[in-house]
Amino acid sequence: MKRRPGKSGKGRRIFLAAAAAVMLAGSVSGCSGKISSLVSEGMGTEGFSDAQMMLVVASERNRCQKIYTDQIWDIAVDDAGTTFQTYLLAEIQKFLKELRVMNLLADERQISLSAREKEQLNALADSYYESMSEADRAYTGASRDDVYTMYEAYHRANRLVDALTQNVNLEVRDSEARVITVQEASFAQESEAQAFWRRVTEDGIDFQAAVKESSLDGTAEKSVGRGERQKAYEDAVFALESGQISPVFQDGERWYVVKCVNDYDENATLERKQKMALERKNQAFRQIYDSFAENHQVESNGGFWERLSLKDGAESETDDFFEQYRQVMDGEN
Known part of the structure; x- marks a missing residue:
């Protein structure tokens, strides 16, 4: 099959x-x-x-x-x-x-x-x-x-x-439909997220490689559209430009560090x-x-x-x- x-x-x-x-x-x-x-x-x-x-x-x-x-x-x-x-x-x-x-x-x-x-x-x-x-x-x-x-x-x-x-x-503004591409690391404790942030910003460790080693969810790149995640998450990641890494932030019971790979996916946004x-x-x-x-x-x-x-x-x-x-x-x- x-x-x-x-x-x-x-x-x-x-x-x-x-x-x-x-x-x-x-x-x-x-x-x-x-x-x-x-x-x-x-x-x-x-x-x-x-x-x-x-x-x-x-x-x-x-x-x-x-x-x-x-x-x-x-x-x-x-x-x-x-x-x-x-x-x-x-x-x-x-x-x-x-x-x-x-x-x-x-x-x-x-x-x-x-x-x-x-x-x-x-x-x-x-x-x-x-x-x-x-x-x-x-x-x-x-x-x-x-x-x-x-x-x-x-x-x-x-x-x-x-x-x-x-x-x-039927007009939909780009700001409403905008889709970005990110790499995401999530943790149960703030201290773990802070340690991860230091590794990928101060020590220069590759973000995706570090995700696979230490994040709760070792995930590949993902697309995120406006309105798909909670406000705390969107406020942090949609403020990023391509290549930037967010500060540690909390969303629900988890702590996150997110890297913006593409701050405007044109094809995905149009779709x-x-x-x-x-x-x-x-x-x-x-x-x-x-x-x-x-x-x-x-x-x-x-x-x-x-x-x-x-x-x-x-x-x-x-x-x-x-x-x-x-x-x-x-x-x-």
Whole structure:
């Protein structure tokens, strides 16, 4: 196996990496109302047909399997023994529910697609369907029209996010997002920290070598962003310039000496600015979405999910349903 999925980052939200609508996906809870018409005769969970849902299932199943191999499905992802198969299916089901609710909200807000957008989505549906092998089509049961339906629903969700957050201030200052690179030594006693400080400042001992010899945590260089550590720590380290070593300072129950390796990591700061802007956008959107979702819970027919196994579909290889969308539609919203 290449690597075991974790509880954060890529392993934690592995299939939710497509675009704004997917990134905004989270749990829909506390809903009281139900819309029975969402699941009509012949339709599956969340108002999508089985074949339409299988387009997402197949793409994410195959992408995960290519990353982790086919041994991934029975691996436990938490202390309760939840398998990766159970976890991923639950995430996909949650995503599909939210996608449906977002389209209901798009209906209410009268979010419609232009002729140009429909033309692009039709071309995208043609391209994706043509890229599917016979095994892919057999596994999903999807038609070309099913592909278009899912791309249209996904695109309308993205359009909704943009429309509801267009007046949100997404500007993030460098001072808010600044990321620095440091080497850190920590100690249980102030006297130990003072002795370390003298070694690396007065005796000229290499800082990282000294860390490995005497610090409680012999760590490699680490990136630190504003707001990630306690105030005492940030006050000490963000005042440093590249190459400087801090005085001994206390943060919580530990004493620290920190060397600043880079007082402004430009690439990391830019990446963090983008992440913080997206978080602001998500928060603004969620305030509207959550209120709407409370009264628009989507019913599920559990039969589809109960009989679904990600161990099936051995010959299916399609894994870029969202990637093809990004390549065509990003920048067009």
